[in-house]
Amino acid sequence: xxxxxxxxxxxxxxxxxxxxxxxxxxxxxxxxxxxxxxxxxxxxxxxxxxxxxxxxxxxxxxxxxxxxxxxxxxxxxxxxxxxxxxxxxxxxxxxxxxxxxxxxxxxxxxxxxxxxxxxxxxxxxxxxxxxxxxxxxxxxxxxxxxxxxxxxxxxxxxxxxxxxxxxxxxxxxxxxxxxxxxxxxxxxxxxxxxxxxxxxxxxxxxxxxxxxxxxxxxxxxxxxxxxxxxxxxxxx
Numbered sequence: 001x002x003x004x005x006x007x008x009x010x011x012x013x014x015x016x017x018x019x020x021x022x023x024x025x026x027x028x029x030x031x032x033x034x035x036x037x038x039x040x041x042x043x044x045x046x047x048x049x050x051x052x053x054x055x056x057x058x059x060x061x062x063x064x065x066x067x068x069x070x071x072x073x074x075x076x077x078x079x080x081x082x083x084x085x086x087x088x089x090x091x092x093x094x095x096x097x098x099x100x101x102x103x104x105x106x107x108x109x110x111x112x113x114x115x116x117x118x119x120x121x122x123x124x125x126x127x128x129x130x131x132x133x134x135x136x137x138x139x140x141x142x143x144x145x146x147x148x149x150x151x152x153x154x155x156x157x158x159x160x161x162x163x164x165x166x167x168x169x170x171x172x173x174x175x176x177x178x179x180x181x182x183x184x185x186x187x188x189x190x191x192x193x194x195x196x197x198x199x200x201x202x203x204x205x206x207x208x209x210x211x212x213x214x215x216x217x218x219x220x221x222x223x224x225x226x227x228x229x230x231x232x233x234x235x236x
Contacts, residue, residue, distance in 0.1 A: 006041055007089045013037050017050055017059070026056020027127050031230040032103040032111070035096030036061045036123050041086050043120060057127050064120040071113045075101045077181025095179035099230065100125060102178070106228050166209075169194060170202040174211065174222070178230055182221035 014034050021028055036059060040048050043065020051060040068074050080095045090096070100123075101111040109127035116122045166174065172192055177183060183191070188199050203220060206212045211226035 006045070009045065010038055010041070010089070013040075013050060017052060020052045021056045021059075024052065024056030026052070027107070028057065028059055028109075028125060029100075029103040029107050029127070029231045032100040032125055033059055035100040035103075036125055038090050039096045039100075039123065040065075041089060042066075042081060046120065054126065057129065059125045060122065061124075062116055062120065062122040064116065064118065067115055067119060068113065068121050074098075074113070075111075078179060080179075097123070098181070099175075099178050099227075102227050103231060106224065166205055167202065169198055170205045173199065173202040174206060174226065174230065177212075177220055177222050178227055182219045184218055184220070188220070 014037050017033060017037065018030065020026075021033070037050065040061065040063055043063035045063070047062075047064035049060075049062045051062075052058070053060060073079055075097050077098050078095055079098065082090060097111070097113065104111045104125055104127065107127045109125065112124045112126075114122050114124075169192075172194075173188060176188060176191055180187070180191075185196060185199055185203070188194075188203075189196055192199070203212065206222075206226065207214065209229075211223055211229055213221045213223055
C-alpha cells in the first residue's frame, strides 16, 4: 500500500479484517477490532501483522514499534500517548486499548497485551465460542450478519442498534466518553471542539437511549449498554 496515508491504511485494514471475520461468522466486537487496528498508528505500522484466528473469535495485532512500557496504565480510561497529528487520524483521544478491553469483557472475552519478541507489542482480542454464549443466554438470540464484497468499498455490516440513529456529533461524544471513562460538559466541548449547545443535544440523545448514567449530573458516564452500543459505530 505504498503512498497510502495512515487514515486510508486504517480504513483498508478494518475493511479487510472485518470481511474475514464476517466470512468466518466471527463474533468479535467490531469497535474493539477497529480500536486495535487504529492503535497501530502509535507504532507507525512498523512490521505490522494482523491475524484473524480461532474461526473469527480472536484477533492478534503485532508490531515492531516502541512498545508499551506500562501495559496496565495503557488500559486505563483516558490514557493516551497520541500526538496532535495522530489525533487528527484517530477519533477521540486515542485511548483505544481501554475501549477494546471493555468491549471484550462485555462480550465475555478478554484483551491480552504483551511485548513482542525483539521489541514492539502484541495485542490479542478474543471472545468465547458462540455455542457457549447461546448456552448461557437467557433467551433466543436474533439477528444476522452479511458481507458486501463490492471491491475496495467492502464493509462489515451487523444488525443496527438504536445508536445508529445518533448524529455524528452524538457518536463522537459516545466514543469520547468511552475513552475517558466519563467527562464533564466542558471537557467534552474542549476535546471535540464543539459548542455547549451541540454537546447538550448529543447528551440528550444518549440519555433518551439509556446510554448515560442518570444518577450522574456533572460527570457524564456511560452505562454498560452505552459501552456495548459502540460496537458497529464508525466515527468519520
